[in-house]
Every structure is written in structure tokens, then in C-alpha cells.
Amino acid sequence: MSLLNNIYNQLRISHKYVNRLFKERSCYISTSPIMRDLMEFFDDKKNWGATEVKTGRSWTKDDLRIKSNTDLHKLWYVLLKEKNMLYTMEHEHNDQVRLFPSPERLDKVLDSMENLEEVVRERNRAYYELETTEIGEQTHKTITGPFGLEIDYYETEHSIPKEVNAQWQKEQNTKCRPEDVKSFLLKYKEKEYLQNKKQQRRNFNHVIGLLNRFPKMDMEALKEQYPDVDIEKAKASRKYKPPLVFD
Amino acid sequence: MRLTQILYTKIGEWSKKYANLPDRYIKRAMEQVYWRNPKGIQYRPNTVVKRKKFHFTLDRPWSAQFAETNSPGRLHPKVFVEPIKKWSFFRGDRVEVLVGKDKEKQGIVKYIVQERNWILVEGLNCKLTKLDRGGVKIYIQEEQPLLVTDQVALVDPSDLKSTGFEWRYTQSGEQVRVSLRTGRIIPVPASAEETRDYKAKGLYVEQPKDTSEKDLGEVTFEPTLKTFEMEIMDQMGIKEDRIPKKSYWY
Known part of the structure; x- marks a missing residue:
């Protein structure tokens, strides 16, 4: 009996110890003021089943430019938690076959996060341009791709210089047969040319249609909207039949 | 080529104002993507097949009715919309109807569809429609759209008669609508700025998750010769003295 008691006591003590340890640790893990554990992934209970949740606008770049780096760092995590919460709620609503109220909240948070990132990058770019005359970001350039078309090439980080990087060299040299590229480009450009031509013709005919329907139209506005259409030429077309205007 | 395509599907500023x-939400809500290019090496990367032409009605582009009108495979006859230089009819404007059974009557603009040059005038140009809801017949008066180009005219506030108008600049550089008949300014009503969330910007009621006006305007930025990461590391007491291995960017 005494042995059992001893084991039980030991277990209890160890359990207590673990509990205490966990409590101490958990203080370090979460820095948020209100501890709601996993329920932080869910919206406030007042908003459950609501048809609309009102919110303000998103953070603009001008709002963020006057904030210190620490503030931006904190705000980022506030937004991130909000985003996680909204995604969870959306998923839950979809699961329950309900309508997610005010889905534009998600777009407001995403807009804010994009703006915040852009402001941080602006600051870093300023620092690097001042110190190293480079922007300190991944650079990209326009190169001719394997199909003979111009593509954006984003430079990446490597541990060895490109002169000795056989694999990269091989990747760069994979090209289609020149004669194939030539015939592909010919057809590609023909298609592009015909598309442009079709669009021009469509615009031209549309302008004639507008002229036929609206004889008192503002010509400047028309010119502004269809800059590539020659209006004099459109009026000379046989399709141009304006209605009689009695004033 | 692309410019005109954008013009076709662009949502007017005054349609989405209220x-x-x-x-971003409007774009997401009205987008209809049928096919996206798979990732990887493609001769045309990021190609998307989606609906380009939308048929605009009185329904808002983010509504379910709009999606129904523009559901995949549904086509509509081409609509000719007269180009306008500057939109001049706002919510709360007093206008005179020039056509239809309510000709020469005046009313207040309550709804704008800029994509079609349409406005709805409160209580005017109505159509009686009969709804049959489970044996119960309801009759409702529904306002029908009016073209801003030739079916309505603005009302001069000085003599309450319809007038033509022009956009002109005041001495302070502000653009105003001026009555062509009397030369008086037709002010833009305060309700033009009204939205679902507030009547005027100053009257906005703060919601629990909003940042207060005072906190928003507070300037806490102090320029230092540090990157964002360097400053955060300094403040958190993170020291990094490992020297990264030499790397090559290409």
C-alpha cells in the first residue's frame, strides 16, 4: 500500500511539475493580451450567425508610411491573425453550408498586408540604395526564352559561380530547334497581327454603330475612348447612316 | 487592343461608390475563370481563359443576380453605350424627366449604373409589376432606368427649372457644374458621398475592430540608417554575428 501511495505521490508531483512548466512556457509562446487558445482562430461569438459584420477601410500606404518599424511589425501579426481567423470562418461557413457574412473583410485585410509589405520594401530599398547603390531585392531582366519569345528572368541565389555551374549552363542552353522557333514565331506573330487587326475593325464598326445611334454624341469623348479609330473615315463609310435630326 | 477590352468591363466609380x-472584392466576386495555364514552362505563361464581356443591368456586379445574368454560356445582345467625358449625375441630385409618362416631373436621383449611362429617379418612370408569391398577388411599382444623355436634365436650384449645364473651374481651381441658362452653380449634393457605412465621412461610427482616428494619425516613424529587419532585431535583442557563405546571384 505504501509503495502504491509513493508512486501515486510521485506521479502527482511530476504531473504538477509538468503543469507548472507548461504554464511557464505558454507565457512565452503567446504574447497576445487575451488568451483564448484555439478559439482565436474563430470570430467573436457575437458575430456567429450574423448577416453582416461592419468594418472600416483597409490600411493605405500613406497611413503606414508614418508608422515606425516596430508598429508595422506588430500590425503585420494583427493582420495575419485576422486573416487566419477569416479563412477559418469562411471554411467553417462553407462546411455548414451557410453564407459567410461580409466576405470583403478578407480583401480589406489582404490589401492592408500588401500595402504594409510594400512600405517595408520601400524603406529597405532606400537603405540599400544609399549604402550599396543597389536596391537589395531579387532582380529580373528580359531575356529571349526557349520559344523565341521575350520572358522575364528572375535571378536566383547559387553557391557556385555560373561559369562552373554545369547544370545551370545546361538549363540555359536548352533551346528549341532554330527552324522550329522561326516557324513558330511566324505563326505567333501572324496570329497577334490578325487579332489586332480584328480588334481595330471591331472598334471601327462599333464607332459607326455609335454614330448611327447617337447623332448628338460628344465627339471628344468618342475620340478619347477610341483613340485608334479615324472618325472622318468612319463617317465616309457606307455603313454610316445617321438618323434625321429635326431641331 | 487591351485598353478597349478593359473599358468594356470597367465598373464605373459612381456605381460602386455607395x-x-x-x-479587390468586386474583381473577385464578378470574375469567371474557366481555365488557367498550368505552372511550368509555357510559351505563354499565366494565360487565363475568363469571361471578358459582361452584360450590365440594374443588379450590382458583385450580386448573385448579376452572376445569374452572366452565367457561363449565357449571351446577350450587344449594347451601345454613348461615351461620356465626365459623369455628372449624382445620388441626391434633383432632375427633370424628359420622356415617358412622367415627362416634365422632377425627382431625386437614387441609383446610378454608370456602365449603361443609367439613373433611377425616385418614384418616377415606374412600371407596375405583379408578383405571385404562393397564391398571394403583390403589385409593386419599380423605377425604370433613364439615360443620362437625353432622357433627364438637371434642375437649376435658383428657379427650379430644367437646364443644360457645363463643367467649369472656379477661381480656387475647383470643378463645378454651371447652369447654362442662369450661370448659377449647381452644387453636388452631400448625399453623393454617402455610402452604406456612413452618411458623411465625419459621421462614421467606429466598429470594435477599427483603429481609432487618433492612433491612425499618430506619427511614430523615425528615420534611422537601418533596414526593417535590422531595427526589429536590435529591438528584440537578437544578435547575428554569423557570416553567410559567399553566394552568387544569376
Whole structure:
């Protein structure tokens, strides 16, 4: 009996110890003021089943430019938690076959996060341009791709210089047969040319249609909207039949 | 080529003013993507097949009715919309109807569809429609759209008669609508700025998750010769003295 008691006591003590340890640790893990554990992934209970949740606008770049780096760092995590919460709620609503109220909240948070990132990058770019005359970001350039078309090439980080990087060299040299590229480009450009031509013709005919329907139209506005259409030429077309205007 | 395509599907500023929704949401809500290019090496990367031409009606582009009108495979006859230089009819404007059974009557603009040059005038140009809801017949008066180009005219506030108008600049550089008949300024009503969330910007009621006006305007930025990461590391007491291995960017 005494042995059992001893084991039980030991277990209890160890359990207590673990509990205490966990409590101490958990203080370090979460820095948020209100501890709601996993329920932080869910919206406030007042908003459950609501048809609309009102919110303000998103953070603009001008709002963020006057904030210190620490503030931006904190705000980022506030937004991130909000985003996680909204995604969870959306998923839950979809699961329950309900309508997610005010889905534009998600777009407001995403807009804010994009703006915040852009402001941080602006600051870093300023620092690097001042110190190293480079922007300190991944650079990209326009190169001719394997199909003979111009593509954006984003430079990446490597541990060895490109002169000795056989694999990269091989990747760069994979090209289609020149004669194939030539015939592909010919057809590609023909298609592009015909598309442009079709669009021009469509615009031209549309302008004639507008002229036929609206004889008192503002010509400047028309010119502004269809800059590539020659209006004099459109009026000379046989399709141009304006209605009689009695004033 | 692309410019005109954008013009066709662009949502007018005054159509979306009242709803006060972010553009990103409107784009997401009305987008109909049928096919996206798979990732990887493609001769045309990021190609998307989606609906380009939308048929605009009185329904807002983010509504379910709009999606129904523009559901995949549904086509509509081409609509000719007269180009306008500057939109001049706002919510709360007093206008005179020039056509239809309510000709020469005046009313207040309550709804704008800029994509079609349409406005709805409160209580005018109505159509009686009969709804049959489970044996119960309801009759409702529904306003029908009016073209801003030739079916309505603005009302001069000085003598309450319809007039033509022009956009002119005041001495302070402000653009105003001026009556062509009397030369008086037709002010833009305060309700033009009204949205679902507030009557005027100053009257906005703060919601629990909003940042207060004072905190928003507070300037806490102090320029230092540090990157964002360097400053955060300094403040958190993170020291990094490992020297990274030499790397090559290409």
C-alpha cells in the first residue's frame, strides 16, 4: 500500500511539475493580451450567425508610411491573425453550408498586408540604395526564352559561380530547334497581327454603330475612348447612316 | 487592343461608390475563370481563359443576380453605350424627366449604373409589376432606368427649372457644374458621398475592430540608417554575428 501511495505521490508531483512548466512556457509562446487558445482562430461569438459584420477601410500606404518599424511589425501579426481567423470562418461557413457574412473583410485585410509589405520594401530599398547603390531585392531582366519569345528572368541565389555551374549552363542552353522557333514565331506573330487587326475593325464598326445611334454624341469623348479609330473615315463609310435630326 | 477590352468591363466609380467595397472584392466576386495555364514552362505563361464581356443591368456586379445574368454560356445582345467625358449625375441630385409618362416631373436621383449611362429617379418612370408569391398577388411599382444623355436634365436650384449645364473651374481651381441658362452653380449634393457605412465621412461610427482616428494619425516613424529587419532585431535583442557563405546571384 505504501509503495502504491509513493508512486501515486510521485506521479502527482511530476504531473504538477509538468503543469507548472507548461504554464511557464505558454507565457512565452503567446504574447497576445487575451488568451483564448484555439478559439482565436474563430470570430467573436457575437458575430456567429450574423448577416453582416461592419468594418472600416483597409490600411493605405500613406497611413503606414508614418508608422515606425516596430508598429508595422506588430500590425503585420494583427493582420495575419485576422486573416487566419477569416479563412477559418469562411471554411467553417462553407462546411455548414451557410453564407459567410461580409466576405470583403478578407480583401480589406489582404490589401492592408500588401500595402504594409510594400512600405517595408520601400524603406529597405532606400537603405540599400544609399549604402550599396543597389536596391537589395531579387532582380529580373528580359531575356529571349526557349520559344523565341521575350520572358522575364528572375535571378536566383547559387553557391557556385555560373561559369562552373554545369547544370545551370545546361538549363540555359536548352533551346528549341532554330527552324522550329522561326516557324513558330511566324505563326505567333501572324496570329497577334490578325487579332489586332480584328480588334481595330471591331472598334471601327462599333464607332459607326455609335454614330448611327447617337447623332448628338460628344465627339471628344468618342475620340478619347477610341483613340485608334479615324472618325472622318468612319463617317465616309457606307455603313454610316445617321438618323434625321429635326431641331 | 487591351485598353478597349478593359473599358468594356470597367465598373464605373459612381456605381460602386455607395456600396463602399474594396476593388479587390468586386474583381473577385464578378470574375469567371474557366481555365488557367498550368505552372511550368509555357510559351505563354499565366494565360487565363475568363469571361471578358459582361452584360450590365440594374443588379450590382458583385450580386448573385448579376452572376445569374452572366452565367457561363449565357449571351446577350450587344449594347451601345454613348461615351461620356465626365459623369455628372449624382445620388441626391434633383432632375427633370424628359420622356415617358412622367415627362416634365422632377425627382431625386437614387441609383446610378454608370456602365449603361443609367439613373433611377425616385418614384418616377415606374412600371407596375405583379408578383405571385404562393397564391398571394403583390403589385409593386419599380423605377425604370433613364439615360443620362437625353432622357433627364438637371434642375437649376435658383428657379427650379430644367437646364443644360457645363463643367467649369472656379477661381480656387475647383470643378463645378454651371447652369447654362442662369450661370448659377449647381452644387453636388452631400448625399453623393454617402455610402452604406456612413452618411458623411465625419459621421462614421467606429466598429470594435477599427483603429481609432487618433492612433491612425499618430506619427511614430523615425528615420534611422537601418533596414526593417535590422531595427526589429536590435529591438528584440537578437544578435547575428554569423557570416553567410559567399553566394552568387544569376
